[in-house]
Amino acid sequence: MPVSDSVTRPDSDTDGDSLPINELFASLQGEGKLAGVPSTFVRTSGCNLRCWFCDSYHTSWEPTHAWMGVDEIVAEVDALAPEHVVVTGGEPLVHQETATLLSELADDYHLTVETNGTLETDAPIDLASISPKLASSTPTPENAPADTDPGVWTDKHESARIDLDALASLVDHADDFQLKFVVTGRDDLPEIESLVEDVRGVTAREVRDSDVLLMPEGQTREALAKTRTDVAELAAEFGYRYTPRLHVDLWNDAPET
Template sequence: MFDPQEATKPRSSRQHQGLLRICELYASVQGEGLLTGMPSTFVRTSGCNLRCWFCDTPFASWKPEGDYYAPGEIVEQCQRLGIQHVVLTGGEPMLFGAITELTRQLLAAGFHLTIETAGTMWREVYCDLMSISPKLPSSAPRQASDTWIAAHHARRQRLDVVRKMMERFEYQLKFVVDCPSDAEEVLDYLHQLGRFDRHRVLMMPQGTSQAELDRQAQWLLPWCQEHGVRFCPRAHIAWFGNRRQT
């Protein structure tokens, strides 16, 4: 967890301009995407504008936890951990206006920064890798109010935002898929997106146990070969299991 003892006074859970709500900040190893295997500090913002049924961080979406911190406090925590790579993730980090200042300070401090986002909101930010995980129609929550289901669908797809991110930054497109029909949805999405680098498209099986991921790999791996995109194992599940702060 983000250690309030190590920072200046934590704020209460009120919205504060210039601050970000953080539910955890920890050292681990990147388990997904082009930088798999890279020792990294993970800064997880709390709160999300979507409600995916498969969300594996409900403490940052469905039931957000954590206090509010200033960009400088967060940078200081990253400096204390002393790891060059930082991954700013969520929840949805783009919810916070202070992300502009946080990312500016992280790059100025010499960190390599990845931002993980669903690509539904644009903010002026600075980073070395924009990791975009667009949410497909099948991501909709299954046990939620009609209001949330409608909000999820209304917000989940912003092709204009994703295109702008791809133009502005080094990027990867990461899709969570649970079954072959989800993979077909990815093809539809890519078709609508238009231009993209196939080698930056990563297909990630949905699952929280190694047995489940192994089962999914049996159909997804050949599917990726057939379509010339990358299979993206969730290596952190194999290394650490489905635990927080991994």
């Protein structure tokens, strides 16, 4: 059951076909198998996890958004040029209406969904970009964003961050998939290896090492400069794929990029 804790649907949305949208813009896909491809990004607000490092703070720790009708979102996507659409968040799959949006776009666009992999969907997806959250993502009073107290989220995040059934379902369902891990250092690798084996055990599909992507943690150029070489070398050592964060290299942490 999707849970959109912290994003309250307005009473006026009686037909329930709206989504809380944090931003909608055209850019280049910065991450993953399609890095460099011109894409329109639809960023929903609200998340069922609280990664301490979340680079979209205003969709998770402090959600902000305007409610947009699905038809209105489709019209804005149509007005932008790209043939690729990336639906992200926040966690887009906490909202049932995300499935409606994906169905409306499916005939005309290549659809990537950026998801933390904890929720299932039957919506049409060309590339399921799944980013399962490792133990190193769990918020604590020491690492939580400035002026936040993780409170119940330390336990809530820790118990919700991995759902093998949801991971298997997403991997089996989409036309293509990638497992894109945010890596903070070498200590993350045993958990990645063990989780990849667990996913291989529950999916009908082949999970190749080249479907497993290591992405350096870092919200800014400065932070990425400290992590990317180590993470690239870990990818080479373990036989996984490395993904840059092109948008951070190009535009740092500017909004709508």
